Amino acid sequence: MKTYKLLFVCLGNICRSPSAENIMNHLVEKEGLSDRITCDSAGTGAYHIGESPDSRMRVAAKQRGIDLIGRARQFKVSDFEDFDLILAMDQDNYRNILNADREGKYGNKIKLMCEFASHHQEKEVPDPYYGGPEGFNKVIDLLLDACSGLLEQIKSEKLIIDK
Numbered sequence: 001m002k003t004y005k006l007l008f009v010c011l012g013n014i015c016r017s018p019s020a021e022n023i024m025n026h027l028v029e030k031e032g033l034s035d036r037i038t039c040d041s042a043g044t045g046a047y048h049i050g051e052s053p054d055s056r057m058r059v060a061a062k063q064r065g066i067d068l069i070g071r072a073r074q075f076k077v078s079d080f081e082d083f084d085l086i087l088a089m090d091q092d093n094y095r096n097i098l099n100a101d102r103e104g105k106y107g108n109k110i111k112l113m114c115e116f117a118s119h120h121q122e123k124e125v126p127d128p129y130y131g132g133p134e135g136f137n138k139v140i141d142l143l144l145d146a147c148s149g150l151l152e153q154i155k156s157e158k159l160i161i162d163k
């Protein structure tokens, strides 16, 4: 069976994408699939490189039993080769990733995270940075839904990803 390398991408890599990475790792470990699926995250922006996940995001994740670990890094062009699937949190992230693909070779590896949610209607994971705690809780709920949908798709091998 194939091992999938997943990269979750947002703007700052301190709120949404580290949450997605750690939630997915949590679900993957729970199902004993750590040898089949590996996760990382990155930001399209450079403002927060080296920082830990945002403390407000850590509080929201902890309330659902998930610790957020990792340090922010910026998305880089070599990620297109290094990962099987790149999951953008919103349309801006999606466009910025596509723009980094100068030769248009990797479009089929880039997907919007909300495609995998089945209990939420949102098309994007909303940026919680300038809002209150409810925005951070919303991010966690949405990502729990989308990550479990993504995991089901990988398990059923329905995801067709060209290398």
Ligand code: 4NP
Binding pocket: 010, 011, 012, 013, 014, 015, 016, 017, 043, 047, 048, 127, 128, 129
């Ligand atoms: P993230 O959230 O993209 O989910 O990590 C943000 C983090 C920082 C900023 C915006 C969004 N910022 O403007 O610094």
